[in-house]
Amino acid sequence: MPFVRIDVPSHFTESRLHAVADAVHDSLVKTFNVPQDDRFQALQRHAAGEVVIAPSYMGISHGRNAILVQITCSEGRSVPVKKALFAAIAQAVAAAGDLPPADVIINLVETVKENWSFGNGIAQYAAAD
Amino acid sequence: MPFVRIDVPSHFTESRLHAVADAVHDSLVKTFNVPQDDRFQALQRHAAGEVVIAPSYMGISHGRNAILVQITCSEGRSVPVKKALFAAIAQAVAAAGDLPPADVIINLVETVKENWSFGNGIAQYAAAD
Amino acid sequence: MPFVRIDVPSHFTESRLHAVADAVHDSLVKTFNVPQDDRFQALQRHAAGEVVIAPSYMGISHGRNAILVQITCSEGRSVPVKKALFAAIAQAVAAAGDLPPADVIINLVETVKENWSFGNGIAQYAAAD
DSSP states (O other): OOEEEEEEEETOOOHHHHHHHHHHHHHHHHHOOOOOOOOOOEEOOOTTTOOEOSSSTTTEEOOOTEEEEEEEEESSSOOOHHHHHHHHHHHHHHHHTTTTTGGGGEEEEOGGGGEEEETTTOOHHHTTT | EEEEEEEEEETTTTTHHHHHHHHHHHHHHHHOOOOOTTTTOOOOOOOOEEEEESSSSSTTEETTTOOOEEEEESSSOOOOHHHHHHHHHHHHHHHHHHSOOOGGEEEEEEEOOOGGEEEOOHHHHTOOO | OOEEEEEETTOOOOHHHHHHHHHHHHHHHHHHOEEEEEOOEEEOOTTOEEEEEEEEETEEETTTOOOOEEEESSOOOOOHHHHHHHHHHHHHHHHHHTTOOGGGGEEEEEEEGGGGGOSSOOOHHHTTO
16 A cells, blocks of 8 residues: 655666665565555656755755655554654665665655555455445 | 656556556546546656566556556545546556556545646636635 | 655756756745755656646646646645745746746645654654644
């Protein structure tokens, strides 16, 4: 159910991008109770200069390895669970992608349960209600 | 009003991608009462391996032709109407794009009516209220 | 806190795309009270034909320079403030990007405050509550 977009700068290698993507998914599995097979990701390496992030915001510096992780998921997680997700992603992505945890920018977009179809044109979560 | 992002693997040809995009739009017209001219789509062919989908989720297998369709639209459609949209997209995309309906992944993101401008800096739907 | 995706056709030069991105950010600063350093943008030039917009919708014509601006931000702005943002973006982008204001398509997606991490795995806005 999470649909994850990961946007990275052009100099990320394919293997580095995949390590980052794996780390994001592992963090969703661990903190959001996402099933291991519930993985839907669109990865994008952008042309030079096309990931635009200010050098610093709220006292946190961002460098040339800063990445954007946007996760669309069903609503209903508590604030503590969201905090646990952010912490897990920053730690895991930093380790797997060899970048500072400061450079991991995350945004959640939440939707109602019936807004998903995982194939065959069925709203699987609505049908389960 | 729907803003549609369609993310496909690198091996999709331009004509196949456009056939898929036409099928998604036709389905919105038929089931969501979207005007024919209300078409705003960003299509993206991703580099090899950059659409990442698990081989199977909830008993549905996903192969190398699996695609991601994310539709941002105004809120207010009922669950049956959303189910009709998913069914229409899966059927139409599968036929037009020569891929299994199981490989059509769909997600809706809903917004309030005033969150759109279709040009000239006007919130056309808010103005109509 | 705004996360901005800007999708433009392939013929936009790098400098034109950056001028558009600057104009969008300046408009957020002026009308949404976004801090100057609160800038997170993913820019994308699409392959030919992969930004698909109907020639006209609601009486507004769209040409080959039409672009899509999708802004994810925290909820809570009033309708008049949103209208001011749209007007500012259309005017500023048209001037900076040398395109008709009719060709600036904008969509807002709103989230709750705690759905952001600007680095280090902390939900900065949740922590501030």
